[in-house]
Amino acid sequence: MIRSEILKEIAPILNPHLVVCNIGLPSQELHMIDDNERNFYMLGTMGLSSSIGFGLALAQDKPVISIDGDGSVLTNLGTLPTIANNATGNYTLLIIDNGSYGSTGDQPTYAGKKTSLAAVATACGCDNVIEVQDKDLGPVLQSAIDSDEMTVIVCKCDSGNIKLPVITLDPVVIRHRFMEAVKA
Amino acid sequence: MNIDKKIVDDLVANDISFVTTVPCKQLAGVIEEVENRDKIFHIPSNKEDEGMGLCAGAFMGGKRPAIIMQNTAIGVTINTLATLTQFYRLPLPMIISYRGELREPVACQVEMAVHTKALLAQLNIPTYHFHWQKDVEEFDNILKYTFMCNKPVAILTDANFWGGYGDQ
Numbered sequence: 001m002i003r004s005e006i007l008k009e010i011a012p013i014l015n016p017h018l019v020v021c022n023i024g025l026p027s028q029e030l031h032m033i034d035d036n037e038r039n040f041y042m043l044g045t046m047g048l049s050s051s052i053g054f055g056l057a058l059a060q061d062k063p064v065i066s067i068d069g070d071g072s073v074l075t076n077l078g079t080l081p082t083i084a085n086n087a088t089g090n091y092t093l094l095i096i097d098n099g100s101y102g103s104t105g106d107q108p109t110y111a112g113k114k115t116s117l118a119a120v121a122t123a124c125g126c127d128n129v130i131e132v133q134d135k136d137l138g139p140v141l142q143s144a145i146d147s148d149e150m151t152v153i154v155c156k157c158d159s160g161n162i163k164l165p166v167i168t169l170d171p172v173v174i175r176h177r178f179m180e181a182v183k184a
Numbered sequence: 185m186n187i188d189k190k191i192v193d194d195l196v197a198n199d200i201s202f203v204t205t206v207p208c209k210q211l212a213g214v215i216e217e218v219e220n221r222d223k224i225f226h227i228p229s230n231k232e233d234e235g236m237g238l239c240a241g242a243f244m245g246g247k248r249p250a251i252i253m254q255n256t257a258i259g260v261t262i263n264t265l266a267t268l269t270q271f272y273r274l275p276l277p278m279i280i281s282y283r284g285e286l287r288e289p290v291a292c293q294v295e296m297a298v299h300t301k302a303l304l305a306q307l308n309i310p311t312y313h314f315h316w317q318k319d320v321e322e323f324d325n326i327l328k329y330t331f332m333c334n335k336p337v338a339i340l341t342d343a344n345f346w347g348g349y350g351d352q
């Protein structure tokens with residue numbers, strides 16, 4: 001499965017929850033599949049989906065899912081020790097690991113070579129790290145959200161993109177409606 | 185006057201309850217004060233752009249954030265400041281150790297110091313420079329200004345403000 005197929009499959013699981021979605025195609029795909037006010041789309045700033053979602057999870061009690069990519073996590077590897085050492089049970093980090101920088105033309109990442117992000121997350125002190133194959137993600141994600149323990153999921157999948165337009169929502173609109181959803 | 189205590193008192197008085205830090209010797213006292221306050225959740229960051237991400241999330245979750253870091257971080261965080269903090273109109277007080285200014289003992293620090301104000305000006309980030317201890321009296325107003333206008337705001341605090349740096 002490629003990322004857009006995975007997002008289609010897990011969209012009903014994500015829908016009731018606060019989701020911080022990675023820059024570029026992941027946000028564009030989620031926006032196309034299930035746009036709603038509980039989604040925070042990153043329009044810039046590669047690498048910070050995990051940090052934004054984690055700050056949000058620490059600041060309030062609702063479940064938060066950060067959708068990140070292997071390339072983006074590699075950009076901000078320092079996030080993993082921060083998350084591990086301040087773990088909060090309402091947080092799930094979903095790393096969609098297709099071994100490539102999808103939004104920039106599928107150049108290979110080191111996560112698709114020798115580097116295991118699941119092993120890195122474990123070494124950083126994350127207690128619940130699950131590596132899962134794309135077709136098996138749904139139940140694993142649901143139980144991570146339902147659990148009182150913070151979970152890092154590394155979902156291995158194929159690289160590949162679909163063509164779709166950029167998000168034209170104004171960032172302040174994205175932020176405002178998301179904050180209203182947080183308060184609701 | 186205990187500057188560390190005054191700064192953290194002002195943070196608490198302005199309902200700032202989420203503070204991330206990347207350390208600097210000059211900031212050690214204020215970081216320790218942040219860590220010891222019950223009303224502040226202190227989360228150290230490994231890099232300043234990561235910290236700004238945490239602060240963005242915390243603000244959207246209903247907490248007022250702040251970041252404490254060195255001025256070298258301006259070189260690290262320009263993209264984050266432009267495409268996250270400014271683009272989404274997020275308030276962020278940045279309490280910055282202004283290394284490389286008067287009474288600085290480490291020459292390399294000057295290399296970023298000479299760019300610091302120019303970079304902040306280029307980014308249209310409101311910038312205040314604390315050189316004398318009395319300058320801290322403005323801090324409360326700066327915090328109120330930051331959350332009024334939803335912008336990142338820089339407070340540069342140099343070695344003279346902190347009473348010198350190391351053995352000189």
